[in-house]
Amino acid sequence: MVVGFTITFLLKKFRSVAHSAIHETFLLIVCAFVTYFISEVTGQSGITSLVSCALVFAHYTWYNLSPQGKHVSSIIFQTFGFAAEAFVFSFIGLSFFFYIDYPFSWKFIVAGFFIVVIGRYVSIVTSYYMFACFKGDKSNYLSLNEISFATYAAFIRGAIAFGLVENLPEASFKFKRVIVSSTLVLVIATTIIFGSFTPMV
Numbered sequence: 308m309v310v311g312f313t314i315t316f317l318l319k320k321f322r323s324v325a326h327s328a329i330h331e332t333f334l335l336i337v338c339a340f341v342t343y344f345i346s347e348v349t350g351q352s353g354i355t356s357l358v359s360c361a362l363v364f365a366h367y368t369w370y371n372l373s374p375q376g377k378h379v380s381s382i383i384f385q386t387f388g389f390a391a392e393a394f395v396f397s398f399i400g401l402s403f404f405f406y407i408d409y410p411f412s413w414k415f416i417v418a419g420f421f422i423v424v425i426g427r428y429v430s431i432v433t434s435y436y437m438f439a440c441f442k443g444d445k446s447n448y449l450s451l452n453e454i455s456f457a458t459y460a461a462f463i464r465g466a467i468a469f470g471l472v473e474n475l476p477e478a479s480f481k482f483k484r485v486i487v488s489s490t491l492v493l494v495i496a497t498t499i500i501f502g503s504f505t506p507m508v
Contacts, residue, residue: 331376332383335364354467395466399494402469409488416489416496423497424462431458459508462501464494 339360346356372380435454472490477483
């Protein structure tokens with residue numbers, strides 16, 4: 308977050324730093340990389356730091372960009388996002404054939420599926436109504452149908468879950484191969500089942 312606020316300060320007070328839309332976009336990309344590398348070097352979560360950096364960018368930095376910088380950075384980051392998403396889904400699909408020899412536990416997969424569905428629904432609905440107890444603009448509150456849709460979209464397990472179990476130390480986890488294969492099946496199954504029907508829902 309400190310890096311995000313620094314780039315915001317530079318763009319606001321020292322306009323000479325950003326000579327063009329390309330320079331502004333380059334500063335944003337470098338800032339995101341620096342945030343990620345600092346968190347990784349210090350043993351923190353790179354993904355969480357990137358999310359924090361993106362929130363700072365969206366809330367503060369965006370308004371200090373030139374109109375051309377807003378347009379260029381928006382297109383470039385959408386392109387990067389689309390390419391990264393395509394790469395991750397391709398990697399997950401191809402990884403299935405690499406892990407096909409791993410032992411599977413269908414009981415573990417089914418239990419994991421229901422834990423994801425029930426746990427995610429309960430946690431989102433509970434946290435929403437817990438925060439709804441605070442004072443605020445009541446006109447922005449969501450209906451139960453809207454909350455259910457947001458919960459449905461969150462059922463999809465992604466590549467992060469697979470990456471986390473892949474990084475488990477083999478020595479500490481006796482059944483790591485079963486956990487990895489079962490998580491891979493869960494990721495693919497939830498992506499196909501919930502991802503395919505999201506537009507319909």
